[in-house]
Amino acid sequence: TLAARDRVQSIRDLNNVGSKLFCDLIDFFSESQKKAFGWEAPPIHDVLNVVYLADPGVLTFLECAVKVDIVPGVNYGRTVCDLNHAWKDMPKVKVADVLDKDKFWNIIKSAIALYG
Numbered sequence: 001t002l003a004a005r006d007r008v009q010s011i012r013d014l015n016n017v018g019s020k021l022f023c024d025l026i027d028f029f030s031e032s033q034k035k036a037f038g039w040e041a042p043p044i045h046d047v048l049n050v051v052y053l054a055d056p057g058v059l060t061f062l063e064c065a066v067k068v069d070i071v072p073g074v075n076y077g078r079t080v081c082d083l084n085h086a087w088k089d090m091p092k093v094k095v096a097d098v099l100d101k102d103k104f105w106n107i108i109k110s111a112i113a114l115y116g
Helices: 005-012 017-037 048-054 101-114
Strands: 059-068 079-082 093-099
Touching: 005 017, 005 101, 017 101, 048 101
Parallel strands: none
Antiparallel strands: 059 079, 059 093
């Protein structure tokens, strides 16, 4: 998910130590991501595992075969998911498919609100 301005502003409005730290980091990250990639809002994914542990309902999953492409070419080094189930002989794993963004940001905001 992206750290959209409205999401960050709602955390900034908490006006506590945690919100200041979080927003200062996001502001810095936003600026560097915009310079490097032209993105208006940076991706926030590192904390997703912790949010999932707090509330597994934040993600839904699908099952598919997954591999890392090690053959030079357009997908070299990328993790590739077989969404069409063409790799019949490969075992399937659970892959996060959908993020409940509102729930995700509410968990983040609630945690930061506790950081006085």
